[in-house]
Amino acid sequence: MNKQMSLKGRDILSLKELTTEEILTILDTADKFKKERRKGILNKTLPDKTLALIFEKPSTRTRISFEVAMKELGGSSITLYSNEMQLSRGETIEDTARVLSRYVDIAMLRVISHKDLERFAKAASIPVINGLSDLYHPCQILADLQTIKEAKGKLTNLKIAWIGDGDNNVANTLIIACAKLDLKLTLACPKPYQPKKEILKEAGEANIIVTENPIEAVSEADVVMTDTYVSMGKDDERDQRLRIFLPKYQVNEYLMTQAKPDAIFMHCLPAHRGEEVTDTVIDGRWSVVWEEAENRLHTQKAILHHLLTD
Ligand code: CP
Ligand code: NVA
Numbered sequence: 001m002n003k004q005m006s007l008k009g010r011d012i013l014s015l016k017e018l019t020t021e022e023i024l025t026i027l028d029t030a031d032k033f034k035k036e037r038r039k040g041i042l043n044k045t046l047p048d049k050t051l052a053l054i055f056e057k058p059s060t061r062t063r064i065s066f067e068v069a070m071k072e073l074g075g076s077s078i079t080l081y082s083n084e085m086q087l088s089r090g091e092t093i094e095d096t097a098r099v100l101s102r103y104v105d106i107a108m109l110r111v112i113s114h115k116d117l118e119r120f121a122k123a124a125s126i127p128v129i130n131g132l133s134d135l136y137h138p139c140q141i142l143a144d145l146q147t148i149k150e151a152k153g154k155l156t157n158l159k160i161a162w163i164g165d166g167d168n169n170v171a172n173t174l175i176i177a178c179a180k181l182d183l184k185l186t187l188a189c190p191k192p193y194q195p196k197k198e199i200l201k202e203a204g205e206a207n208i209i210v211t212e213n214p215i216e217a218v219s220e221a222d223v224v225m226t227d228t229y230v231s232m233g234k235d236d237e238r239d240q241r242l243r244i245f246l247p248k249y250q251v252n253e254y255l256m257t258q259a260k261p262d263a264i265f266m267h268c269l270p271a272h273r274g275e276e277v278t279d280t281v282i283d284g285r286w287s288v289v290w291e292e293a294e295n296r297l298h299t300q301k302a303i304l305h306h307l308l309t310d
Pocket of ligand 2: 132168169170227228230231232268269270
């Protein structure tokens, strides 16, 4: 580990704020926590620390894995839905952040608008973690990187294929991560749902290709990833999106056989079986989605540990 590096007190809002070395350090710590947990060892590095979790949108994995993570690290967590808070009656985001900073040691927010998360983080004096915004989902991509590293034994010389909606929070964060880690990424998306130019520009000169052709994307791919066609908040576009995405951008057995023979299939979940992925793939030999979901726990323990103790 680079001794100069300290993540203590920092925010994780997009992954842009982390160096490659910092990402790899978080992954190493996550591996260590995972191995220890398998042996029944829980390293309680955060005794008496409190995490606040605030949700503006539903969650299964993020909520439960963060609550369990904090408990296993020896701390505690408080989960709140924003409609139960004074936020819903007009208290400002900044005032909420200032007050929370007096009670808890760290906060995670799942927000509708990334701008609100940035406002909260600016006003807060505690570390702030993005638990999903309209633009980014950094905790998901850190867990995905841990999953790829475990399955492939490395995080170099790999090609990742992203199929479907290239203009969502998970895809945006994957673009940033692939640029930082020098992984090849090809996104196959219909024209209206390709990554925004600003996101590609932010990622720099990295080896990122956008195509409309899923076969081209999966060709020679080590990892095939997808996500829902209809992210939270986009439900009114559901019919139109399904018309555009189906059936060309579905990860099915045929598409998987066009990737490398040992390719893995990943999905952040929740999956919409029969839409972006078939049962035969998500339940098939390629799928590492349950390991991927488990890794949310280990990577988030690593995030909490580093933001509070480094
Ligand atoms: N992948 C993910 O963030 O799942 P939840 O929406 O269930 O938290
Ligand atoms: N892109 C999806 C991710 C869910 C974890 C959404 O925003 O709904």
